[in-house]
Amino acid sequence: MSENQNEPREYDAVLGGQNSIPINAAVLGGLPGVKSRLASPIVEVRIAALSEALKYGEAGLDLIIQALHDESMQVKFAVYSLLKDRNEKKIRRRLQNYLAIFEFDVITVDAEGKENSRIKSFAHYFPEDLGNGVVLEMVYIPGGTFMMGSPATESGRSETESPQHQVTVPAFYAGKYPITQAQYEVVMGNNPSEFMGEKLPVENVSWNEAVEFCRQLSEKTGKIYRLLSEAEWEYACRAGTTTPFYFGETTTTDLVNYHAYHPYGAAPGGLYRGKTMDVGSFEPNAFGLYDMHGEVWEWCSDKRHHNYDGAPTNGSSWESETTYDIRVLRGGSWNYYAVHCRAASRKSYSAGFALSYSNCGFRVAVALAVPSSLSSL
Numbered sequence: 001m002s003e004n005q006n007e008p009r010e011y012d013a014v015l016g017g018q019n020s021i022p023i024n025a026a027v028l029g030g031l032p033g034v035k036s037r038l039a040s041p042i043v044e045v046r047i048a049a050l051s052e053a054l055k056y057g058e059a060g061l062d063l064i065i066q067a068l069h070d071e072s073m074q075v076k077f078a079v080y081s082l083l084k085d086r087n088e089k090k091i092r093r094r095l096q097n098y099l100a101i102f103e104f105d106v107i108t109v110d111a112e113g114k115e116n117s118r119i120k121s122f123a124h125y126f127p128e129d130l131g132n133g134v135v136l137e138m139v140y141i142p143g144g145t146f147m148m149g150s151p152a153t154e155s156g157r158s159e160t161e162s163p164q165h166q167v168t169v170p171a172f173y174a175g176k177y178p179i180t181q182a183q184y185e186v187v188m189g190n191n192p193s194e195f196m197g198e199k200l201p202v203e204n205v206s207w208n209e210a211v212e213f214c215r216q217l218s219e220k221t222g223k224i225y226r227l228l229s230e231a232e233w234e235y236a237c238r239a240g241t242t243t244p245f246y247f248g249e250t251t252t253t254d255l256v257n258y259h260a261y262h263p264y265g266a267a268p269g270g271l272y273r274g275k276t277m278d279v280g281s282f283e284p285n286a287f288g289l290y291d292m293h294g295e296v297w298e299w300c301s302d303k304r305h306h307n308y309d310g311a312p313t314n315g316s317s318w319e320s321e322t323t324y325d326i327r328v329l330r331g332g333s334w335n336y337y338a339v340h341c342r343a344a345s346r347k348s349y350s351a352g353f354a355l356s357y358s359n360c361g362f363r364v365a366v367a368l369a370v371p372s373s374l375s376s377l
């Protein structure tokens with residue numbers, strides 16, 4: 001979502017003046033012109049028409065609100081951007097009914113880990129009711145292309161993070177947090193964690209148990225829940241950033257639950273908590289995902305590979321070319337050094353290993369039927 005979607009001229013920029021649509025635009029002005037452009041098959045044209053509609057008072061506003069029914073998430077987001085600061089009851093209600101949104105701050109830090117920027121952002125999510133008052137929030141992750149792995153210049157990196165390679169990830173939904181103990185218990189009927197608390201992430205789960213959780217959750221909801229692939233995980237963690245952490249060149253214990261005696265880069269040491277924390281205790285990334293760095297390692301679906309030679313480039317899980325059932329974990333945990341909590345950091349364990357170190361949990365993904373036009377959102 002670019003800032004300039006509020007500018008009517010984006011429409012010209014997107015089409016580069018080479019398309020026949022601008023001629024139509026010139027011919028058909030006023031509200032009828034806006035209506036006709038809102039019916040265009042081209043997402044960018046519909047988005048540009050939304051900003052134009054703002055000029056036409058109540059009638060234009062009605063058109064904008066109607067666009068909340070648009071099949072494209074990108075168009076819905078554009079509607080949200082246009083209306084999010086308006087307080088009329090009618091608008092608030094319609095926004096909430098048609099596009100569930102949560103707002104949050106996205107922060108970055110300087111080389112010493114001090115906050116140097118903070119902006120408001122928002123993301124779309126849907127709540128999955130698990131029963132007993134327990135809800136799982138699934139956040140929309142727009143599709144995109146990114147460089148997976150770490151550059152050779154990144155301090156503390158491992159060869160397993162090589163070679164850096166381009167991966168295109170289709171849109172999907174990811175859990176806002178790692179699976180909590182309340183969520184695990186309501187689905188599985190047990191809780192293997194060492195640190196006890198409803199809002200704490202579940203830990204001491206093997207890959208096999210995490211996959212069984214997904215199977216039972218799918219049965220319960222009728223949707224196909226699964227673990228994230230490694231590519232999806234790293235893409236979702238980076239959220240458009242290329243630095244070791246989504247906060248920037250480093251992080252601190254004000255932002256991530258990790259082993260504070262071993263900070264990264266020029267960051268100071270801090271408070272070592274020695275345990276897991278309630279999920280969502282720290283600031284999320286630009287996609288609205290919490291606790292990707294630190295807290296608990298998160299099982300991914302992929303088998304372990306020594307490095308990325310031959311890795312898939314379409315965001316799918318890498319299942320081939322190894323016979324051992326060893327699966328990947330990402331993101332580091334409360335008792336690991338900051339270097340292991342980097343976006344590119346990888347670790348693996350045997351799938352059946354019932355872990356007893358209280359530092360391995362997981363996050364779930366679900367792919368919903370979304371129009372292919374969203375894949376480039």
Ligand SMILES: [Ca+2]
Pocket residue numbers: 178291292293294295296297298330331332
């Ligand atoms: Ca994590």
